Amino acid sequence: MAVLADLRWRLQTDDTDDIDNGAKAVFVADFAAAPVNRDPLTTHFVAECDGAVAGAMTVRKVEKIPAPGRLCAFWGYLTNCYVLPQNRGGGVGAALLDFVTAWARAEALELLTVWPSDRAYPFYERASFARHADPLVLKLTGD
Numbered sequence: 001m002a003v004l005a006d007l008r009w010r011l012q013t014d015d016t017d018d019i020d021n022g023a024k025a026v027f028v029a030d031f032a033a034a035p036v037n038r039d040p041l042t043t044h045f046v047a048e049c050d051g052a053v054a055g056a057m058t059v060r061k062v063e064k065i066p067a068p069g070r071l072c073a074f075w076g077y078l079t080n081c082y083v084l085p086q087n088r089g090g091g092v093g094a095a096l097l098d099f100v101t102a103w104a105r106a107e108a109l110e111l112l113t114v115w116p117s118d119r120a121y122p123f124y125e126r127a128s129f130a131r132h133a134d135p136l137v138l139k140l141t142g143d
Contacts (some may be wrong), residue, residue, distance in 0.1 A: 005031035011082040055083030
């Protein structure tokens, strides 16, 4: 779990070299203890290069409200998508996304949704993700 926490830290800090090691250590411990990491609806995926973790993606299954003819269905929230800078541009992210997409199909998820950064839109569009009209969003916090 510490490796996933490190990747999440890097994602959230945009790979900055200005690291508060104390804050990072607290985050790593908090990340490992987070209930979402023990929830069976959350699945973490990692990519390796030469035996070392090179990137990660997480899918959170979201259960849909039952409807006539469809009592149980899920969609997937794709998040925590990150590849180490030295592994970018070599197909690691694409291979990881292909694996996650195949897994989502096998799990019979209705769709995968992701809120990418501006620079990541082309990556997802190459994988056949399409832009749709934004949902209505009510921000409840300043984050």
